[in-house]
Amino acid sequence: MNSMRFWKILPVIGILMFFCGCSLFKTKINLKEYVTYSCKGINGYTSMEVRLDTEGIRTDYGEKIDEKKAEAFNKLIESMSISVSKQDGLCNGDEITIRVDFDEMLCDEAGINFTETETEVIVEGLEEGELLDLFKDVVVTVKGTAPLAEASIENKSTNEYIKGLTFTLDKTTGFNAGETLTVSCNADVEAAKESGYVILSTTHSYKTDGMDTYVQNAGELETGELSEVVLEAENTVISETEGSQMRMLYKVTGSSNYLFQYNKEWIDSIELYEMKLLTISDITQVQQSGASYNKLYVIFKAYVTNADHGSDGYFCFEYNNLIKKADGTLVIRHDNQNMRYLCDDDYNELMEKVRLACGGNYDEKEVDISIVQNN
Secondary structure (H helix, E strand, O other), X not given: OHHHHHHHHHHHHHHHHHHHHHHHOOEEEEXXXXXXXXXXXXXXXXXXEEEEOHHHHHHHHHHHOOHHHHHHHHHHHHHOEEEEOOOOOEOOOOEEEEEEEOOHHHHHHHOEEEEOOEEEEEOOOOXXXXXXXXXXXXXXEEEOOEOOOEEEEEEOOOOHHHHOOOEEEOOOEOOOOOOEXXXXXXXXXXXXXHOOEEOOOOEEEXXXXXXXXXXXXXXXXXXXXXXXXXXXXXXXHHHHHHOOOOOHHHHHHOOHHHHHOOOOOEEEEEEEEEEEEEEEOOOHHHHHHOOOOEEEEEEEEEEEEOOOOEEEEEEEEEEEOOXXXXXXXXXXXXXXXXXXXXXXXXXXXXXHHHHHHHOOOEEEEEEOOHHHHOO
């Protein structure tokens, strides 16, 4: 009976000896010895920092590995990573598991047997403190039109600690609509802990949404508002010419001969000839001398005639400080149209007059007149 039982358990013993033998010939490495962690700070607002010293493993065991297994060993070290069951918002008493992960196939190839692959940690020793939001009662106010708008800060906090802090903006002007401004505080995070306060951040972002902005690109002019202004300017040329007191042929050509001719003139034909958008080259000119941030030139070509004679004439209307409202509406000040234009019978001479009257240095862009003709 005993002999029969022996033969029954012999295969089991063989299997156990095989696996034990495999482990016996592997290099054992206790991973717990290479895992370090730290957790300091305020209860409820702390993060755990963890580190796996893979270079330490390589240094301690690299020379002990058979040359044939060295490549697998190095790949194994590179495959290792570390994970934490909970890393942020830690409180005293939290039970944390730190686990080392690795490629098990490479482990076998390298002849390595990792032990203590998990480390259990109980969080303790965290200090108590009050979470302090530095920016809760800090108000950022933006006034004006971008990019000339101005931003300011007001600290309305009633907390004595916050009242003594200084808040600054990375930009107080020169920003565009939708740009993010950064508010910084000079608070000392470590010193605040001594006063029992927890400060999570000393910077805060403020998005400048909902701002009006000066028109800077021709694409911003594709609106019905521009078509209305252009039509009004065209009608101004017609009405100014038809007025019996204007003497438009004299005004266009500069020839006094037309002063002695029949005083009945009209526009025989008129077309939108060209449009130009100008933006200031140096923004300080606007701030220091009050120059316009932008200008729009709307230029017509017309044929002015009376009963006996006629001449081509070019009419350039100027509009200043075009604004795109936050809702997308285009604002063009277009009152006193009869005082907004210069004219000449020569296009180049007209534009020279316009540039001399312009004031300031501007970057000039052509505007596709079809945006008006298609509206």
